[in-house]
Amino acid sequence: MDIRDALFDELYNIAKNDSNVILLTVDLGSFSLDKFKKDLKNQYINIGVAEQNLVGIAAGLTLTGKNVFIYGISAFVTSRCFEQIKINLSYMNLPVKIIGSGPGFVYANDGVTHNSTNDIAIMRTLPNMVIYSPCDAITMSNIAKMSYKSKNPVYIRVDKGELPQLYENNYDNFSDGLSLLKTGKDLLIITTGIMTHQAIKLSEKLKLINIDVGIIDIYRIKPLNKKLLLTFIKESKIKNIITLEEHSIIGGIGSIISELIIDNEINNIRLKRFAISDKYSEKHGNREWLHSFYGLDIENIFNETIKWLKYND
């Protein structure tokens, strides 16, 4: 199932049963939203191309009893109205749900203005903010349900398309915030979103040369379930960890895991971070092309990882 469809189908069910649920958009549509727009017209408002007003309106609605979801392109609904999010949502702790379509390079061909490669970094700095980053439709549906009940503001990074299903239909531990998708003994990959799928492919490639890889998918980036993550790390006894993210190397998953290791004084862990380096590409291309440019393609990660693992030997 398309991950966006999973979100809007769930939202439709929620809103149909609760007339206080309001969905605001900044003139961004989706086929799977059409039913919501048609059947629940009093609960759907296109605010217009005005992200700052979007957040303020959402705050005002929430202060007067509504349960509000706001939807726009990830780059715009995080950066453009960051101050409003900081004051009206984070500081005032209003449970508005920000749906950010297109984290990372989802909208690669639309150019740098539409790339959202620092969203985790900036949203992490906001107290009370919950950040979700689902990798498949099952996770997305559950995140929609959890967000509906949230007492805190929420930011959801929503990728695009029919991503392979990694979680079982009856998986019911989504409140954990992360899961050990696969155990391994030689290397642990910690990742999120689209890169979780890349991690699966990478682990299959490494298996062919007898490197046994474990994978942790973090779908609730904040608050991080540090206890569970540390348990997984310690129980695995693995000393080599790589992080994968379609996000700046500054402030994302790699930074989070670095902080965790240092804060908990975990000795003898080596960490290598694969992320978008701190530079712009002068030329542009599709998502795969940008992955190649930034070394986030499977081939490069594979080669770099082997080199790095051998260095450890």
Add this chain to the structure above:
Amino acid sequence: MNKETVNLDTNYLKNKANFIRNKVLDMIILANKGHIGGAFSCTDIIVSIYYSNIFNFNPKEKERDKFILSKGHSCPTLYVVLADLGYFPVSELDTFCKNDTRLEGHPDINIPGIDVTTGSLGQGLSVGSGMALSAKLDNKDFKTIVLIGDCECHEGSIWESVMFSGHHKLNNLIVILDHNKQCATDFEEDIINITPITDKWKAFNWDVVTINGHSFDELLNCFSTIKNTQKPTIIIAETIKGKGVSFMEKELIWHHTVPKNDKIQIAKNELR
């Protein structure tokens, strides 16, 4: 609107405004901080909103009217009014801008009587639009009043809300513009002149009223007779920054300078 008896006694309101300005002066001197000029320019507006009983701000009533001080730096006046009305102890005013206080330099939702944290100009009106929209969606009667500054109108986010509110015919939304014609460091006309104000807001489908923001007759008459059209209303209140203290009126430095030495007594005498 309020079910209590409306108080249209302008002498009472004038005396109350004097009292409020006096307390604001004391508070700012004690703290050695505070945006006094703007606090004084909107005192009469805030007094007429809170003491006339035209609006209902009873905190026990969910469907009460809402007030947002979007020009949040003028909060000393609002703090004194809220304390005087019993939202929190008057003695707490002595903690303004001190350590371990709720009463910081801009309104905070942790203060009883304040619904929205403001201070970054241009944001309060959006929240007010959201409240007004909410009332429309649920056919509720409460009004939302937002007090903005003139230089605050430089912020693009103001105009996002203005367009939105005009388009959605939020006739339960009242904006009051404290038009004291001064920004922090220069006169409004020398930075960005926001006139013609009336033409701009009318173009965005708002009703526009212009009054003397220091005339209680005009303030009360305006609030009591807001036209029942399908448009939100802006009341352009022509005011004087530093109103009430002769040496402060229309002087740029009193945006947030604290009076010292003999100026304190001069101010106290004039506000007696």
